[in-house]
Amino acid sequence: MxxxxxxxxxxxxxxxxxxxxxxxxxxxxxxxxxxxxxxxxxxxxxxxxxxxxxxxxxxxxxxxxxxxxxxxxxxxxxxxxxxxxxxxxxxxxxxxxxxxxxxxxxxxxxxxxxxxxxxxxxxxxxxxxxxxxxxxxxxxxxxxxxxxxxxxxxxxxxxxxxxxxxxxxxxxxxxxxxxxxxxxxxxxxxxxxxxxxxxxxxxxxxxxxxxxxxxxxxxxxxxxxxxxxDSHAALYAHGAAASTGVKVTYGTGSSVMRLGAVADPGVCLTVAWNDALASEGNIRSSGATVAWLASLLGTSAAQIGQMAATASADGVFLVPGFGGLAAPWWDDTAVGLISGLTLGTRPEQLARAAVESIAHQVADVVDAMGPAGALLADGGASGNDVLMQIQADLTGVPVRRARTGNLSALGAAFLAGGFTPPIAYDEFLPAPGDPTPHRAAWRAAVARARTPSASPS
Missing domain, CATH: 3.30.420.40 (ATPase, nucleotide binding domain)
Structure with a gap:
């Protein structure tokens, strides 16, 4: 049967x-x-x-x-x-x-x-x-x-x-x-x-x-x-790996979630499912940033990804504070900002900066959450190998990308059906090198996007 x-x-x-x-x-x-x-x-x-x-x-x-x-x-x-x-x-x-x-x-x-x-x-x-x-x-x-x-x-x-x-x-x-x-x-x-x-x-x-x-x-x-x-369902779909990893869903915005409570004020406390608590950092604009830039340049999100794969940002940073910044800053007065522009800046540098902005924002939340064994990646933008490698490099943590898509739907199916089959992953390991200077430059750009009087709420 x-x-x-x-x-x-x-x-x-x-x-x-x-x-x-x-x-x-x-x-x-x-x-x-x-x-x-x-x-x-x-x-x-x-x-x-x-x-x-x-x-x-x-x-x-x-x-x-x-x-x-x-x-x-x-x-x-x-x-x-x-x-x-x-x-x-x-x-x-x-x-x-x-x-x-x-x-x-x-x-x-x-x-x-x-x-x-x-x-x-x-x-x-x-x-x-x-x-x-x-x-x-x-x-x-x-x-x-x-x-x-x-x-x-x-x-x-x-x-x-x-x-x-x-x-x-x-x-x-x-x-x-x-x-x-x-x-x-x-x-x-x-x-x-x-x-x-x-x-x-x-x-x-x-x-x-x-x-x-x-x-x-x-x-x-x-x-x-x-x-x-949806973000809770994606975490559930990761099964046993969710007990030690930090789940990152890359969508229009991004959700960074792990089981258990975290004390940092930049991270939310939420219910994962039933009565299990989880900690989460919400990022308002990740895939939406790439879509915005694609529209501005008259191209597609896929083309932005291709441009970013072969370019360096050359000191350009894009802080997507389109409606303020969410975790870990929770600053509704922050504004969108592009810094580091020169007469030599081309669309390729902007594309790279847009993709890097996603990884930097996730790294900000991961820093607030504390040490993680691995990042468990899912969602549409996780299919971008360049983004996954940048993410591993900036956090210094292995990124394990689910080979199966639609984890939010699968998590709901697994819970509804009472089964939790294992998920297969592609792994991206951090490259040698110190990300500290690049992370410091990103934080300086974020500070410029925020008003001087702002503080986490």
Missing amino acids: PDDLVLAIDQGTSSTKCLLVDSSGTVVRSGSAPVPIRYPRPGWVEQDADEILGSVLTAAAACLDGVERSRVTAVGLSTQRESAVVWDRRTGEPAGPVLGWQDQRAQPLCDALRGKAARVREISGLPLDPMFSAAKLRWLLDRTPDAAVGTVDSWLLYALTGSHQIESGNASRTQLLDVRAGTWSAELLDLFGIPSSALPVITTSAGELGRIGARGGVLQGLPITAVLG
């Missing part, structure tokens, strides 16, 4: 991917669908909740086409995290835009609460920053009173099963969770002005999380047995 299959749904910032996975971890079928992103004003990043749901159903239909439905035993869900969703309690229809995790419109509320930043961090494990959901949820509720709110996993669970839930790891990214108690914090709800009645019920990452109803189309009748935030 053919193996049972698990359907993994990976709902990301720019697209939704679906994989059918068997118990050996082999991907049997796949499907994908894009999700539009809108930028109505500077610093505003919006999506549409119906379009997100539609992308899930389109990708799932493509993945399941021609597959015997009785073979599909469970659904695992991996989602983008801090984005905020609002919908009508009576009709179940979206009642406003989805405010993306990069959205900065709630910055004034965070500024008004700056005197409470230490207390917010103490309870939630997170620095006071509009990247997290709480301030965005307040913004939405100010315009849609008595609505239901949640993150993207909450919206999809509601739309597919009719139940208003949020998975514990996603809940830990809202800035409303008492991260050690695993419950909504009455103090934080009061601080941000969020009524508990608007929030979903917190659930575990794995278990009977609901059966998909008619709104799920081709998915109707399937049980959802696992939900994870």
Whole structure:
């Protein structure tokens, strides 16, 4: 008899991917669908909740086409995290835009609460920053009173099963969770002005999380047995290696995560899955930096990678503070900056500086986290060999890149199916040499991008 299959749904910032996975971890079928992103004003990043749901159903239909439905035993869900969703309690229809995790419109509320930043961090494990959901949820509720709110996993669970839930790891990214108690914090709800009645019920990452109803189309009748935030799912997919390594997901932004708590104020405390704690540093712009430069130069991200492979930055540094800098600086006043320009600077030097900026930012977070046995790399940009070698050289730590792609989807499939097959890696070892001068020059560029009065929040 053919193996049972698990359907993994990976709902990301720019697209939704679906994989059918068997118990050996082999991907049997796949499907994908894009999700539009809108930028109505500077610093505003919006999506549409119906379009997100539609992308899930389109990708799932493509993945399941021609597959015997009785073979599909469970659904695992991996989602983008801090984005905020609002919908009508009576009709179940979206009642406003989805405010993306990069959205900065709630910055004034965070500024008004700056005197409470230490207390917010103490309870939630997170620095006071509009990247997290709480301030965005307040913004939405100010315009849609008595609505239901949640993150993207909450919206999809509601739309597919009719139940208003949020998975514990996603809940830990809202800035409303008492991260050690695993419950909504009455103090934080009061601080941000969020009524508990608007929030979903917190659930575990794995278990009977609901059966998909008619709104799920081709998915109707399937049980959802696992939900994870996308970065958490990628960490889970690394299996045993996650116990000693630091996971780096290279995407639009980057997530640097390790199991256990780290004391450094530049690093967040979060829930990995169920009640397991993890430390994480979030980088706002990594792949987005390359995409921005490609657009500026009228070329493609792939071409930027090729240009960077054969060039030196020649003293040029690109600090991508497009919406401030996140971990480990958490400086929302930082600006984007290119330093070291000369009349001899060419697009190749800018391309190299853009790629190096990703590795430098990851190295900043790794420095804050402390010694690591290895960096476990995944995500789209990890396919760039040059970036992986630069990363190993700057951190002095071996980089082990997963040979299998789509680790966020695979992590959700593994947890949903109850199996953890091993992951194979390509290894990049640090080259001889001292990265200290180059790292010092990068930090000088970062200091120039930050205002003199800024300090980590």
